[in-house]
Amino acid sequence: MSLFARAVHTTPLTAPDQARVPTRVRMVVGNWKMHGSLALCREMVPAMASIAQPDTALVLCPPAPYLGEVARLAANTDVQCCAQNVADAHSGALTGEWSAGMLADLGCRYAIVGHSERRRHYHETDHMIAAKAQACLEAGITPIVCVGESWVQHQTGQTEVVLQHQLGTLLALPDWRRLIIAYEPVWAIGTGVAAQPDTVEAAHRYIRGRFATRDPIAGNSMTVLYGGSVNAENAMQLFALPDVDGALVGSASLQSDALMQIYTAALRHGASAATPGAAHRARGDQATE
Numbered sequence: 704m705s706l707f708a709r710a711v712h713t714t715p716l717t718a719p720d721q722a723r724v725p726t727r728v729r730m731v732v733g734n735w736k737m738h739g740s741l742a743l744c745r746e747m748v749p750a751m752a753s754i755a756q757p758d759t760a761l762v763l764c765p766p767a768p769y770l771g772e773v774a775r776l777a778a779n780t781d782v783q784c785c786a787q788n789v790a791d792a793h794s795g796a797l798t799g800e801w802s803a804g805m806l807a808d809l810g811c812r813y814a815i816v817g818h819s820e821r822r823r824h825y826h827e828t829d830h831m832i833a834a835k836a837q838a839c840l841e842a843g844i845t846p847i848v849c850v851g852e853s854w855v856q857h858q859t860g861q862t863e864v865v866l867q868h869q870l871g872t873l874l875a876l877p878d879w880r881r882l883i884i885a886y887e888p889v890w891a892i893g894t895g896v897a898a899q900p901d902t903v904e905a906a907h908r909y910i911r912g913r914f915a916t917r918d919p920i921a922g923n924s925m926t927v928l929y930g931g932s933v934n935a936e937n938a939m940q941l942f943a944l945p946d947v948d949g950a951l952v953g954s955a956s957l958q959s960d961a962l963m964q965i966y967t968a969a970l971r972h973g974a975s976a977a978t979p980g981a982a983h984r985a986r987g988d989q990a991t992e
């Protein structure tokens with residue numbers, strides 16, 4: 704019996720536990736990484752605002768110096784603002800860092816935590832990533848936590864072991880149900896070739912199953928995104944997968960036409976996973992769910 708199948712037979716939640724479980728949200732998150740400019744902010748936000756719908760989240764993650772401008776331009780639209788990183792502390796003598804509370808102050812609702820590029824280049828560990836996610840949750844920011852295996856791990860059949868370990872650290876957080884997970888196989892990032900749909904679906908199903916061992920309702924209701932060479936051509940196929948709620952998009956998010964096409968694909972598949980109104984809840988009310 705699979706992990707996921709076993710999970711649905713565990714003890715039912717009490718009513719207070721059920722009230723804390725968020726709802727799956729259809730999302731497209733554009734991570735600009737260290738690219739872009741003030742001009743791109745001023746081009747991209749109005750373009751995205753012209754098509755963004757309240758039931759499907761459209762989230763932009765500019766480099767930190769542009770967060771204020773994107774938050775300002777996105778105010779009173781259905782475009783949301785997200786940081787690419789955040790500190791694990793709320794304040795302190797930490798030159799060069801910024802806190803989740805500061806992001807909330809700007810009007811940001813999300814922060815990416817534990818992207819593989821930060822794990823690799825800045826030596827972020829699962830423990831550090833969990834601490835950052837916790838700091839976000841305490842400040843009312845929804846962390847989008849990246850997990851995923853390397854090419855060698857993929858080739859040697861270790862994907863589930865890697866995910867089990869990465870998710871295990873997150874499960875120690877008291878409010879783990881409020882996390883958004885982005886499955887990003889490292890080997891598919893920036894290559895132009897996304898993971899095959901069966902590979903993506905298997906990983907997402909495993910991720911839901913891992914959470915379902917602790918709470919079967921949460922396993923089915925948490926938002927799980929895919930990232931790794933998502934583009935206008937493959938988005939429809941990825942969004943059609945039953946356990947994929949959306950995408951964390953890198954290079955294609957720097958082109959407004961491509962991002963609009965990806966978002967349009969998400970809108971077309973919106974009814975299959977996301978609940979109407981869920982994006983509104985994700986933007987502001989997950990802390991109380």
Ligand SMILES: O=C[C@H](O)COP(=O)(O)O
Binds near residue numbers: 734893894
């Ligand atoms: O955060 C985004 C991911 O790393 C995917 O990047 P990519 O779409 O350029 O492969």
